[in-house]
Amino acid sequence: xxRAALVALIVLAVAWPRLASSYLVFLASLVLxxxxxxxGLNLLSGYTHQLSFGHAxxxxxxxxxxxxxGLPCLRLEGLYLTxxxxxxxxxxxxxILNLDALTHGADGLRVPAARLGPWALTTDAARYYLVVxxxxxxxxxxxxxxxxxxxxxxxxxxxxxxxxxxxxxPVATWKTLAFALSAFYTGVAGGLFAWLIGTLSPDxxxxxxxxxxxxxxxxxxxxxxxxxxxxxxxxxxxxDVLAGFQNYRxxxxxxxxxxxxxxxxxxxxxxxxxxxAP
Amino acid sequence: xxxxxxxxxIVSGLATGSIYALMALALVIVYNATRTxxxxxxxxxxxxxxxxxxAQRTLGVPLWGSVVxxxxxxxxxxxxxxxxxxxxSPGATHWDVLIITLGLSLVLRALAGLxxxxxxxxxxxxxxxxxxxLGPARLAPVSLGILGASLSLMLALYFxxxxxxxxxxxxxxAQNPQAARLMGxxxxxxxxxxxxxxxxxxxLAGVLVAPVVFLSTKMGLIVISGFTAAVLGGFxxxxxxxxxxxxxxxxxNLAPLYLPSGIRYAVPFLLLIAILTVRPAGLLGRxxxxxx
Numbered sequence: 001x002x003r004a005a006l007v008a009l010i011v012l013a014v015a016w017p018r019l020a021s022s023y024l025v026f027l028a029s030l031v032l033x034x035x036x037x038x039x040g041l042n043l044l045s046g047y048t049h050q051l052s053f054g055h056a057x058x059x060x061x062x063x064x065x066x067x068x069x070g071l072p073c074l075r076l077e078g079l080y081l082t083x084x085x086x087x088x089x090x091x092x093x094x095x096i097l098n099l100d101a102l103t104h105g106a107d108g109l110r111v112p113a114a115r116l117g118p119w120a121l122t123t124d125a126a127r128y129y130l131v132v133x134x135x136x137x138x139x140x141x142x143x144x145x146x147x148x149x150x151x152x153x154x155x156x157x158x159x160x161x162x163x164x165x166x167x168x169x170p171v172a173t174w175k176t177l178a179f180a181l182s183a184f185y186t187g188v189a190g191g192l193f194a195w196l197i198g199t200l201s202p203d204x205x206x207x208x209x210x211x212x213x214x215x216x217x218x219x220x221x222x223x224x225x226x227x228x229x230x231x232x233x234x235x236x237x238x239x240d241v242l243a244g245f246q247n248y249r250x251x252x253x254x255x256x257x258x259x260x261x262x263x264x265x266x267x268x269x270x271x272x273x274x275x276x277a278p
Numbered sequence: 279x280x281x282x283x284x285x286x287x288i289v290s291g292l293a294t295g296s297i298y299a300l301m302a303l304a305l306v307i308v309y310n311a312t313r314t315x316x317x318x319x320x321x322x323x324x325x326x327x328x329x330x331x332x333a334q335r336t337l338g339v340p341l342w343g344s345v346v347x348x349x350x351x352x353x354x355x356x357x358x359x360x361x362x363x364x365x366x367s368p369g370a371t372h373w374d375v376l377i378i379t380l381g382l383s384l385v386l387r388a389l390a391g392l393x394x395x396x397x398x399x400x401x402x403x404x405x406x407x408x409x410x411x412l413g414p415a416r417l418a419p420v421s422l423g424i425l426g427a428s429l430s431l432m433l434a435l436y437f438x439x440x441x442x443x444x445x446x447x448x449x450x451x452a453q454n455p456q457a458a459r460l461m462g463x464x465x466x467x468x469x470x471x472x473x474x475x476x477x478x479x480x481x482l483a484g485v486l487v488a489p490v491v492f493l494s495t496k497m498g499l500i501v502i503s504g505f506t507a508a509v510l511g512g513f514x515x516x517x518x519x520x521x522x523x524x525x526x527x528x529x530x531n532l533a534p535l536y537l538p539s540g541i542r543y544a545v546p547f548l549l550l551i552a553i554l555t556v557r558p559a560g561l562l563g564r565x566x567x568x569x570x
Binding site for chain 2: 211214218247248249250251253254255256257258260261262265
């Protein structure tokens with residue numbers, strides 16, 4: 001049953017560009033890119049219960065910021081990390097606006113078409129397949145992580161940092177690693193996003209984008225990889241539907257966050273688990 | 279740079295800093311009573327300032343009266359949010375409340391935008407803008423007024439927390455909720471009181487800062503500076519929150535004089551990283567070992 005569903009999903013993913021219009025193919029690519037960020041954020045939040053508002057920042061400048069932010073994060077816990085990364089998000093946007101020579105400031109950058117050896121990926125379908133391949137790789141990696149030593153260590157940290165430390169888990173090291181991994185996922189997604197959109201400008205990466213990612217993992221379910229993908233799909237499609245109602249978007253997303261925490265903690269993933277449990 | 283100009287920059291930095299300090303105090307009051315962070319504190323400030331503005335504009339209430347409206351509105355908002363949302367959260371851990379108040383901040387901001395629009399509005403001030411000469415320096419009465427009003431409010435809070443039954447009960451809960459409960463203090467009622475008190479402090483800060491930065495839905499972002507101030511001073515310490523706010527305000531004003539002007543926006547972030555690397559407990563905070 002499970003295997004059949006998985007095969008159906010793979011067939012659907014491969015055949016999608018032949019079935020759907022080119023806009024829907026683009027939308028599917030966007031869902032997957034967002035899913036990669038959501039999985040990345042979930043590696044941090046879901047496994048260690050820490051919240052980052054800096055993920056739009058990482059999406060903007062890629063994973064090399066790890067060196068800049070990852071090391072001080074050894075010291076940051078809980079609320080501190082949240083607020084530091086929130087401030088970081090602002091700094092990145094400011095930096096992009098001010099580093100004219102590199103980023104052309106508010107005018108934005110044109111992104112050259114992606115190339116794989118001799119092939120230039122110029123069609124929506126080609127870009128979609130690239131995104132699917134990368135996303136599949138990262139999903140499998142994230143699923144396996146939870147079963148590895150690292151994943152178990154991170155879960156131990158989430159349940160009780162002190163107990164984990166007492167059992168010999170080097171808490172600071174693993175937390176930094178979680179942050180680095182999380183930023184790496186987001187950096188990869190940032191690269192894919194650039195190719196997908198074709199032009200970059202700083203206002204595409206404001207703090208509210210980071211909030212979108214938080215909504216994705218809360219709706220989908222903390223610490224759940226399939227939940228991250230479902231959450232990314234829900235938020236991306238909602239964004240598309242609400243494109244004409246920009247003023248109501250934060251109202252709806254905010255209400256969804258509050259509603260999820262009060263009535264559905266654990267998100268869609270936990271509801272699914274309860275439904276399918278014998 | 280002349281001494282007079284330097285004094286001017288530092289005094290206006292202290293004025294900004296005293297607003298940050300009030301914001302930090304609001305965050306710390308809630309944190310001490312409930313061990314959670316109210317991410318929507320800035321948006322509650324913004325809504326209170328808009329309430330005062332509406333009272334002035336549509337009802338013709340004088341400036342003094344509108345401050346009363348802002349305080350009353352904020353108190354009601356704080357009470358309702360704590361009772362209707364925060365207390366209903368199943369876990370009520372700092373993580374749950376952080377996400378809930380994040381959602382709340384989005385909702386409040388969007389609602390304010392729908393009601394009052396996302397434009398900027400001028401807000402009348404108690405203090406004139408014309409500089410006065412004091413010894414060698416020319417100072418803006420606005421800065422002195424904000425500073426004076428904030429310091430009086432801090433003094434009032436000091437008396438509340440040291441001399442009154444309510445203040446002492448709140449401090450007892452901050453130190454040890456279980457022991458406070460055994461002594462007959464209602465932890466739930468203190469949580470309610472903390473939310474109301476923090477909202478009131480925020481409302482007063484909002485009315486003070488609105489004439490300077492203009493009234494807009496973006497005002498809520500001041501919560502970041504407030505948090506930075508609280509961390510600088512040592513999160514949970516009220517004198518620390520005041521000291522941290524003042525320090526942040528002055529550094530923010532001084533940094534652009536010596537470094538590229540864009541640095542202003544990075545100051546809170548850089549300070550936060552610096553203090554957490556060098557002295558994680560903050561300037562006035564004590565290192566407390568947590569027990570399992």
